[in-house]
Amino acid sequence: MLSRVANRIYWMARYLERAENMARLVNVNAHLLLDLPLRVHLGWRPLVEILGSETLFEATHDEYDERSVVRFLIGDPQYPSSIISALASARENARTVRDIIPREAWEQINELYLNARKNLPSAYGQRKRYDYLNSLILGNQQITGLLAGTMSHDNGYAFLRLGRNLERADMTTRIIDVRSADLLPDEGELSPFENIQWMSVLKSLTAYQMYRREMRLQVRRPDVIAFLFKNLRFPRAIYHCISTVAGCLEDLPHNEAPLRQASHLQRMISDVRPETLDQQGLHSSIDDLQLGFAGVDALISESYFFTGRQEQSQATG
Amino acid sequence: MTIRWKDYQATGFHDELIRSGGRPRDAARFLTRWLSRLRDDDIRERKAAAELAISVMGITFTVYSEEGGSIDRAWPFDLIPRVIAKQEWDGIEAGLRQRVQALNLFIDDLYHDQKVIRDGVFPRELLADSVNFRKPCMGMNPPLGVWAHICGSDLIRDRDGQVYVLEDNLRVPSGVSYMLENRKVMKRVLPELFEEASIQPVDDYPSQLFDMLASLSPRMVEHPEVVVLTPGIYNSAYFEHAYLAQQMGCELVEGADLVVNDDDCVYMRTVEGLSRVDVVYRRIDDLFLDPEAFRKDSQVGVPGLFRAWQKGNVALANAPGCGVADDKVVYAYVPDIIRYYLGEEALLPNVPTFRCNDPLQRKHVLANLDQLVVKPANESGGYGMLIGPQASKRQRSEFARLIRHDPRNYVAQPLIALSTAPTLVDTHVEARHLDLRPFILSGQQMYVTTGGLTRVALRKGSTVVNSSQGGGSKDTWIVDLEGH
Numbered sequence: 001m002l003s004r005v006a007n008r009i010y011w012m013a014r015y016l017e018r019a020e021n022m023a024r025l026v027n028v029n030a031h032l033l034l035d036l037p038l039r040v041h042l043g044w045r046p047l048v049e050i051l052g053s054e055t056l057f058e059a060t061h062d063e064y065d066e067r068s069v070v071r072f073l074i075g076d077p078q079y080p081s082s083i084i085s086a087l088a089s090a091r092e093n094a095r096t097v098r099d100i101i102p103r104e105a106w107e108q109i110n111e112l113y114l115n116a117r118k119n120l121p122s123a124y125g126q127r128k129r130y131d132y133l134n135s136l137i138l139g140n141q142q143i144t145g146l147l148a149g150t151m152s153h154d155n156g157y158a159f160l161r162l163g164r165n166l167e168r169a170d171m172t173t174r175i176i177d178v179r180s181a182d183l184l185p186d187e188g189e190l191s192p193f194e195n196i197q198w199m200s201v202l203k204s205l206t207a208y209q210m211y212r213r214e215m216r217l218q219v220r221r222p223d224v225i226a227f228l229f230k231n232l233r234f235p236r237a238i239y240h241c242i243s244t245v246a247g248c249l250e251d252l253p254h255n256e257a258p259l260r261q262a263s264h265l266q267r268m269i270s271d272v273r274p275e276t277l278d279q280q281g282l283h284s285s286i287d288d289l290q291l292g293f294a295g296v297d298a299l300i301s302e303s304y305f306f307t308g309r310q311e312q313s314q315a316t317g
Numbered sequence: 318m319t320i321r322w323k324d325y326q327a328t329g330f331h332d333e334l335i336r337s338g339g340r341p342r343d344a345a346r347f348l349t350r351w352l353s354r355l356r357d358d359d360i361r362e363r364k365a366a367a368e369l370a371i372s373v374m375g376i377t378f379t380v381y382s383e384e385g386g387s388i389d390r391a392w393p394f395d396l397i398p399r400v401i402a403k404q405e406w407d408g409i410e411a412g413l414r415q416r417v418q419a420l421n422l423f424i425d426d427l428y429h430d431q432k433v434i435r436d437g438v439f440p441r442e443l444l445a446d447s448v449n450f451r452k453p454c455m456g457m458n459p460p461l462g463v464w465a466h467i468c469g470s471d472l473i474r475d476r477d478g479q480v481y482v483l484e485d486n487l488r489v490p491s492g493v494s495y496m497l498e499n500r501k502v503m504k505r506v507l508p509e510l511f512e513e514a515s516i517q518p519v520d521d522y523p524s525q526l527f528d529m530l531a532s533l534s535p536r537m538v539e540h541p542e543v544v545v546l547t548p549g550i551y552n553s554a555y556f557e558h559a560y561l562a563q564q565m566g567c568e569l570v571e572g573a574d575l576v577v578n579d580d581d582c583v584y585m586r587t588v589e590g591l592s593r594v595d596v597v598y599r600r601i602d603d604l605f606l607d608p609e610a611f612r613k614d615s616q617v618g619v620p621g622l623f624r625a626w627q628k629g630n631v632a633l634a635n636a637p638g639c640g641v642a643d644d645k646v647v648y649a650y651v652p653d654i655i656r657y658y659l660g661e662e663a664l665l666p667n668v669p670t671f672r673c674n675d676p677l678q679r680k681h682v683l684a685n686l687d688q689l690v691v692k693p694a695n696e697s698g699g700y701g702m703l704i705g706p707q708a709s710k711r712q713r714s715e716f717a718r719l720i721r722h723d724p725r726n727y728v729a730q731p732l733i734a735l736s737t738a739p740t741l742v743d744t745h746v747e748a749r750h751l752d753l754r755p756f757i758l759s760g761q762q763m764y765v766t767t768g769g770l771t772r773v774a775l776r777k778g779s780t781v782v783n784s785s786q787g788g789g790s791k792d793t794w795i796v797d798l799e800g801h
Binding site: 004098110252 | 372373374545550559560562563567568569570571573574585586587588589590
């Protein structure tokens, strides 16, 4: 497999996953707002902060109002992680590897982008936003299924799953962060709403049913965090994602460096003790993990994408 | 309302489907009958289905634009196919085989003994002036003695129905992927018609191409590594490069993916390390192929590729230097070239061509500029041409000056009245001009596509079929009347 092609498949998968998770991220915040009492003023700013994109946002916007943030996250072509930009990048990457991925997958990715662009106005109003985001999530799930069912499970597929799972792990931490960020007073009058909010987080990750089956518990903060961090079987749980990354790496040649980093991350996740973490502690362990994901990404690039090209690996490093 | 063939007007031109008086040609009868049964709504529905198929299949051609991320446009396509009877096509195919065979012998001769020049058939000074002759290729023996492995020849039909070769594209001819995709769209949108007639399939091309390329491998291995070399995503034919690589199941590489090592062999950079390449189907012009051998500023080439080819460690298709026969002045000599190498008369005629390097012919051209089309030898895509009957007096005298200044660089031809075919405009049909580009493969055997890519000028009266300038395409059906 060509290094360049592996690189593009990896990024195609990352961008697709990013678009889907961005949709989930906007959904969780919208639901959270609906669940809270009117007197609590929870805004949209935390979403931009969680994505580390304040500078980009403030370059073109004055206020963190719903309209601006939603437009920024969903439809801003200048913001590289917006849904529309992520889909456009996924499509460009897919286009350059259309000799590798099944034809139907390219057609679906192309269509997903074209539809997302065409229906953009409906994402901006509250009434149709959920449908817009949901159809996007389903569209990406369809692509995932199509690739699983029709693409040879070879090295190319390994890079696809690497990209998807690394991105998913990262975005799951960000979605958890929506709730963990310093948004609300931890105790006192809002505690009746606490569980409802964690339920929203679960639902936005399509994790509620699986949580109930696995944990057989009421929705409680430490259990939700434990589930989303440490569950091996739920495909959006961070531990599951990183274990998949490690599994894919095991099938690839000269994998020592990235594999070591992935194993290190697995241990980090196992060591998290949700019941002892306050919001701040949760937030900082999420930060640590995100740095760890970036480390795996850098080592994958170095080991596979820039073979024999010193100048490039330096340029991107 | 439905399509009424009696009202269809193609006066003054040969129409591919309809004779005068609105009667269909034999090969098209089943098609015109079926079309005239469609109601307006049916036509709109099928048209919409075709547009949807094209958009979903992602069939695009690339138009580079600085602003905006959108660099590709949907492929313009007309639903009504162009139909040719198999009996007629067999004759055209034989003519194409003959032509390409002779051209390959001609190229091989030019890079060896140049007998054709010594025997006075082809003037030495023309070769000396040729911009596509590559001196470093002298004495090279590409596998099987073939230089032009893939050729796309443009065919047109005049008022009287005679088919002519307009030009031979020997460098990096494109369009074959659209021929293949057009057929897929038609099968999705008008499946019934394929049950009504024996329309010859076209899908065989990618496997024929792959077998031909694999047969060029310098290493005797079971699975030679064949790659398609593209200049990259901004090239107007990128869709085709990716498409062909995908259909052949081989790697689509860019220049930076390949490296030539100290052993003068070509390798590609893979996730497992460097991996040997045997055959490069290059879709990059000679001059950009290798910055060590040709243009130093090439960003898309592979340093050392030409050296590896010279050493016989890699096959290049088409071979460097084969463009020497892709030249509008050489074109004028093709009937002589066929006679010289094969001892046969050309089965497919050239458009009558006056060579301005010949004093008598030049005199004729200069006296009749208002009736002739003047073409420079080495431009393509219709650049730098004079269409005499449509030109102003000033343009004609400018060309007279150019011809006198550099006669070798110009040829002139009578203006051919390109044939037409019915083309959908909203829900009715109008006559539009078209041409045809079949593709010819040369390896151990030769292979000619069944039909080819029909390009149609969608603007009324226009004869410009290029997709960048308002051209579209049609599916091309070779129909076996006896088999039905």
